[in-house]
Amino acid sequence: MFYFLRKIGNSLLLIIGVTLLSFVLMVWFGPDRTFGLLGKNPSQEQIEQVRRQLGYDRPFAERYLDYLGALATLELGYSDSSGEAVRAVLARTIPVTLALVLPGFLLGNLLAIVLAMLAAWHRGRALDRVITGLSVAGMSLSFLVIIIGLQALLCTPYGVNLFPVRGWQVDGFGSYFYYAFVPTLSLVIVSLGYNTRFYRAVFVEEAQREHIRTARAFGASPLTIMTRHVLANSMAPLITRVLFSIPLVIVSGSLLIETYFGIPGVGRTTFEAITNGDQPVLKAVVALTAVSFVVVQLLADFLYRLFDPRIEQAVADGGGAAV
Numbered sequence: 001m002f003y004f005l006r007k008i009g010n011s012l013l014l015i016i017g018v019t020l021l022s023f024v025l026m027v028w029f030g031p032d033r034t035f036g037l038l039g040k041n042p043s044q045e046q047i048e049q050v051r052r053q054l055g056y057d058r059p060f061a062e063r064y065l066d067y068l069g070a071l072a073t074l075e076l077g078y079s080d081s082s083g084e085a086v087r088a089v090l091a092r093t094i095p096v097t098l099a100l101v102l103p104g105f106l107l108g109n110l111l112a113i114v115l116a117m118l119a120a121w122h123r124g125r126a127l128d129r130v131i132t133g134l135s136v137a138g139m140s141l142s143f144l145v146i147i148i149g150l151q152a153l154l155c156t157p158y159g160v161n162l163f164p165v166r167g168w169q170v171d172g173f174g175s176y177f178y179y180a181f182v183p184t185l186s187l188v189i190v191s192l193g194y195n196t197r198f199y200r201a202v203f204v205e206e207a208q209r210e211h212i213r214t215a216r217a218f219g220a221s222p223l224t225i226m227t228r229h230v231l232a233n234s235m236a237p238l239i240t241r242v243l244f245s246i247p248l249v250i251v252s253g254s255l256l257i258e259t260y261f262g263i264p265g266v267g268r269t270t271f272e273a274i275t276n277g278d279q280p281v282l283k284a285v286v287a288l289t290a291v292s293f294v295v296v297q298l299l300a301d302f303l304y305r306l307f308d309p310r311i312e313q314a315v316a317d318g319g320g321a322a323v
Contacts, residue, residue: 007301011294018290019071023064026279071287077280081272086284089269096168097254097265100180104187105249109242111188112195117226119196120203131196138193147186147260154182166262183257202237206230235307243300247292251285
């Protein structure tokens, strides 16, 4: 119990640090809307009045505490661009982003694990070289090149022309598949090379351990060895890889895909907030991203102990500080 209380305390300090840093950057280096709301040659009185309305004249500490309070209550203000409540913007866009990126993220990781297990079992042989070569080739292609290539192949008369070039009009599974197929395939392809290389390295290291050689000597099947021994004992790095990729994929991955395909998710909203200087939306996205990383860290700690009894024993023996 003390271990998790300490973890929660550290997580709260991390949230405060990240939100403070992001708030400082947005306050001191973000766009000043004062003169954008005023006409030409405003008087000093008009400037001061607008700055009071925007809250720019308030002390920094007071503005930051209000920011933390808004995050805690999810009263995140209103968008400078549209006037819509930021909470409503996020409630409308986050489900779209999750529906868009999570299938590709999960499929990309599952397929990479299967390929990595095959490569690790056939290490140094033809199948391993083919999988490794394709992984390196996939890593050398940029996300944008993959998106453009798939779009030309699947969405235009120059290819099979089966899917839309842009848009998101989903009202059922059929329309969801229609609009999400190409973005999902893009995510799978762009992540497959990196994930396969990482998982292969983890599995190869685990497959060289003494208990694996013993299982081979006793005639255990490849499937049993790779799933019940290699995969089971590699859960800690796999959990780390998967969980800590989720916030990045949801924010950075969706930003490019949604902007390119015209999908109204949180990535496109973030891009528009950056270009328009919409600070309430930006502050909300940055803060929620920081919170998601902290939640992921706590979940990872729990899953480490669930899947690896050695970590539980280390904590019980007083080694939790090193975990």
